[in-house]
Amino acid sequence: MTHGIDNQRRMLIQGAGGLGLAGLLPASFAQAGFDWKRYSGQSIEVHLVKSPRADLLQKYEKEFQTMTGITVGSEQVPEQQSRQKAVIEFNSGKTSFDVIHLSYHVQKRQFAKGKWLEDLRPYFASQAATDFDLKDFAAGGMFYATQTDGRIDSLPLNLDPWLLYYNKELFAAKGIQAPKTMADMLTAAKALHDPANGVYGMVGRGLKNANVPLWTTFFLGYGGSFTDASGKLLTDGPEAIASATLYRDLLKSNGPAGIAGFNWNESQSLFLQGKAAMWIDGSGFALPLEDTAKSKVVGKVGYGVIPAGPKAHLVSMFGDGVGVSAFTQKKGPAWYYVQWATGKLMQQRMLADGMGAPVRTSAYANKEALAALKLPVAWLQAVADSLRISRPGLPVIEPVNEFRDTFGIALNNILTGADVATEMKKATAEFQPVLNKSEGKS
Structure with a gap:
């Protein structure tokens, strides 16, 4: 050892x-x-x-x-x-x-x-x-x-670095292996989602602003870049839309009711109660999961690297x-x-x-x-x-909080039923002038 x-x-x-x-x-x-x-x-x-x-x-x-x-x-x-x-x-x-x-x-x-x-x-x-x-x-x-x-x-x-936390006991009960790719992760979330018995396939940040790093984690795996060399946003392209769709499918379809209001603490709470099969968030949130006074999943937690996307294997x-x-x-x-x-x-x-x-x-x-x-x-x-x-996991720009606010609202809307492509295009159009102004462009 x-x-x-x-x-x-x-x-x-x-x-x-x-x-x-x-x-x-x-x-x-x-x-x-x-x-x-x-x-x-x-x-x-x-x-x-x-x-x-x-x-x-x-x-x-x-x-x-x-x-x-x-x-x-x-x-x-x-x-x-x-x-x-x-x-x-x-x-x-x-x-x-x-x-x-x-x-x-x-x-x-x-x-x-x-x-x-x-x-x-x-x-x-x-x-x-x-x-x-x-x-x-x-x-x-x-x-x-x-x-x-x-x-x-x-x-x-x-x-x-963000990690994938998963409940090994729930995975083993269904004979499912830890996901290696983002496609595997979605398949596992669907298979393990059992709301009738109080178990959800995936939990994560849905709250506006806080939710953006979870989406960008998927965006990196889809080969996404925030801007091109000229500073034009690429957050309404195919990589952005596909990754936001995955975000929606994981949380909206395989998460708990009210997920649009979840931050890290609500997500952590549900996971440590043994009610979530998977959770993605920062590496520093692990300790309560192994605390017998707080957690029902002590010894049952799997710790993994974020699964590979279709174009890249990167971690935010x-x-x-x-x-x-x-x-x-x-x-x-x-x-x-x-x-x-x-x-x-x-x-x-x-x-x-x-x-x-x-x-x-x-x-x-x-x-x-x-x-x-x-x-x-x-x-x-x-x-x-x-x-x-x-x-x-975020663009290195001065108005990054405005970026999180703008795209956080879009993601929140997506979780509550709005069209993915429409929301991503709207957010991109809204934020581009903000970015231009911060960079001294007209």
Whole structure:
């Protein structure tokens, strides 16, 4: 078993390290006289996005306070409300928070345009702990954290490839194998869908905005690209329509009533009750599935790579990090929190607790973290395999939240009976001027 874990660990390191641009990582800095108590007596406010990573940070918050003498006030806010709050407060020029947790796939370009976060590079040189080791961050994470002008205005917490979760017991009862292709997945969903007995073939995000990453996961497999070289949207072409049709067929025809209002938490809840045969979402949502106090499917969960599409076998990847508000008067203590939150020990804990795929490669070489892993080795294998074929699950554009809103409404309409092609064409026509304006085009 140990040999198998070692092989998977090496694979995962290779996958994480290959997600970015070679040579992007700056030199590592460390100060021999670093003092964690430098800002003792001060206080900071931390704005977190509701997620397993936020749970982890709050779990060990008192440890940071004891180590530094810095008092921390933190809150978790659901992602859509968090994004609205960030825009309002940053645009006001005064933030209620000193540290903010951000989703790179949604907010990177937006935050860069407003220069809302502090450039952390000077802190690497003057206020970095001896074990900070910037080179330890995988290139994929630093690609997300580095802006086009070279500023590093956050540090990455997590790279999140999406996985297929499936109920092995339900599959075995019908003699069905884990799906290898998206066509297999639809066939399995139909075969396992048994609403009369409270079992659904597939569960996933139907709620507008939140639903877009699930559709784009299929879009990648159908060979889709968000735009052509000129910036023209390709989201109303055959790949987009076919993948949105699959999205509809999986959820509307083989999911529970009310699926159009489901986000990740409703989906997770149904799956851990043993009422869903399959669920697709981020790798960091696995831990409750193996918790005997919360889950009825402990030991019954299969962890797999997203099945191959008809044209490509790719996995959608997302990421999140933490940064210091450019408007805070407490930049020093805020930086200390960011440094701690993304440090080696916290990254090891993230892996051990199954709360995501750490960005620090040292976490996967840590024997204690692997020994303490609370999830099956199959989860680690699925993450390893997924990272090697991962691609951004959303277009890297400034108005990405508007993209999610526009296409999220289209997908939501599709789930409630609207025509697929009509909705995708309408959304594309509506969003193209928004994209053009963001890129400075008439």
